[in-house]
Amino acid sequence: MILRLLPILGITFIDILGFSILIPLLPFFVLKFGAQDYVVGVVFATYSICQLFAGPVWGNVSDRIGRKMVLIVSQIGATIAWVLMAFAPSVPFVLLSRALEGLSGGNIGVTQAYVADLVEPKRRGEAFAYVGAAFSAGFVFGPATGGWLAQRYGFAVPFLLAAALQLLTLLLTIFMLPESRGKTPEGAQSAVGLGEIFHSLRDRAVAPVLWLRLIYTLAMYGWFSAMALILHAQLGWGVAETSYVFAAFGVLQVVLQLAVVGRIVDRLGNRVATNLGLAFCVAAFALVPFATSFALAVVLLVLFGIGLSIENSAFPALASDVAPDDRRGTVLGVVSGLDSLAGFVMPPITTGVLGAFGVPPVAAIMTTLVVAAFVLGVAQARRAGPRAAAAAASAE
Numbered sequence: 001m002i003l004r005l006l007p008i009l010g011i012t013f014i015d016i017l018g019f020s021i022l023i024p025l026l027p028f029f030v031l032k033f034g035a036q037d038y039v040v041g042v043v044f045a046t047y048s049i050c051q052l053f054a055g056p057v058w059g060n061v062s063d064r065i066g067r068k069m070v071l072i073v074s075q076i077g078a079t080i081a082w083v084l085m086a087f088a089p090s091v092p093f094v095l096l097s098r099a100l101e102g103l104s105g106g107n108i109g110v111t112q113a114y115v116a117d118l119v120e121p122k123r124r125g126e127a128f129a130y131v132g133a134a135f136s137a138g139f140v141f142g143p144a145t146g147g148w149l150a151q152r153y154g155f156a157v158p159f160l161l162a163a164a165l166q167l168l169t170l171l172l173t174i175f176m177l178p179e180s181r182g183k184t185p186e187g188a189q190s191a192v193g194l195g196e197i198f199h200s201l202r203d204r205a206v207a208p209v210l211w212l213r214l215i216y217t218l219a220m221y222g223w224f225s226a227m228a229l230i231l232h233a234q235l236g237w238g239v240a241e242t243s244y245v246f247a248a249f250g251v252l253q254v255v256l257q258l259a260v261v262g263r264i265v266d267r268l269g270n271r272v273a274t275n276l277g278l279a280f281c282v283a284a285f286a287l288v289p290f291a292t293s294f295a296l297a298v299v300l301l302v303l304f305g306i307g308l309s310i311e312n313s314a315f316p317a318l319a320s321d322v323a324p325d326d327r328r329g330t331v332l333g334v335v336s337g338l339d340s341l342a343g344f345v346m347p348p349i350t351t352g353v354l355g356a357f358g359v360p361p362v363a364a365i366m367t368t369l370v371v372a373a374f375v376l377g378v379a380q381a382r383r384a385g386p387r388a389a390a391a392a393a394s395a396e
Contacts, residue, residue, distance in 0.1 A: 286363075
């Protein structure tokens with residue numbers, strides 16, 4: 001299996017290596033223009049609202065014409081966006097850069113659909129663990145490299161490096177990535193728009209999983225948009241320290257996903273593993289208000305790293321299982337769209353609340369959301385249990 005996945009894993013690693021440069025730098029880059037904390041959330045949200053519209057469309061297009069061409073379009077748009085970011089003279093140009101990448105982007109959902117195309121259902125959890133490891137390996141080197149370059153040469157250099165890496169992924173996709181599926185027969189499926197999200201949220205087969213995902217990602221985007229600011233407020237960490245922490249966090253993710261998570265997901269099943277990941281996230285977010293020392297911050301990040309590793313492997317496999325084969329890209333595109341909806345809603349809220357009221361209310365918001373997702377996941381697992389047993393018995 002690993003040999004079949006190597007091309008997409010290599011492209012994913014380089015892609016995320018470039019993207020991960022952005023996360024710890026963006027808050028400080030925006031504040032450099034004299035903006036308020038809430039503007040950081042607006043910048044994060046701009047990408048997400050554009051992805052909200054684009055994700056389901058690109059996922060559906062990948063179902064009809066294949067995954068490879070959609071990835072190429074996404075990488076062209078991202079390359080241009082990074083160059084624009086490097087030379088942005090003001091916040092509006094930063095917003096334009098994030099909007100361009102969001103509208104052209106289809107990477108995450110289409111990459112997940114590509115992997116699901118290649119792997120039989122019972123091994124998808126393990127396959128997505130490898131994809132998660134490639135993501136995390138990018139986070140090992142990207143943040144630390146970006147932080148070092150930004151301190152030494154300014155923000156433009158790391159953003160131009162990200163553009164060069166994105167261009168490299170474009171070339172690799174064109175010349176090395178095989179298509180994972182043929183074109184859909186003419187008339188089999190028409191193009192969709194944003195309405196596909198609402199249709200899927202009413203679909204009895206996929207809706208429960210999608211609602212679970214939406215609640216979970218509301219918490220995740222709230223955390224990621226405010227994380228650097230929270231660490232700065234509670235521990236005094238700046239660009240360099242935050243970048244190194246992200247790199248260490250990436251090492252943890254790689255180790256977990258290569259050595260542990262794939263086995264856990266295969267042994268427990270996608271639903272139970274998803275709930276286990278949520279439980280670790282609950283424990284991590286509950287610690288946020290108290291993480292004012294290095295030791296507690298490490299405990300928080302380790303718990304969160306474990307939960308995120310499990311969730312990133314188990315949930316895409318679960319979503320792939322409930323999606324019909326001819327709509328897998330569309331459904332995973334809807335998942336990406338819901339992630340983008342959360343990314344649009346939550347960053348302005350959490351960064352605004354943080355600036356006005358401090359860390360504890362932000363932590364309360366994130367903890368409440370992830371507890372709600374955990375409760376919903378447990379309820380869904382209990383309802384699915386009897387149906388799964390009946391299906392297995394009928395198969396025998």
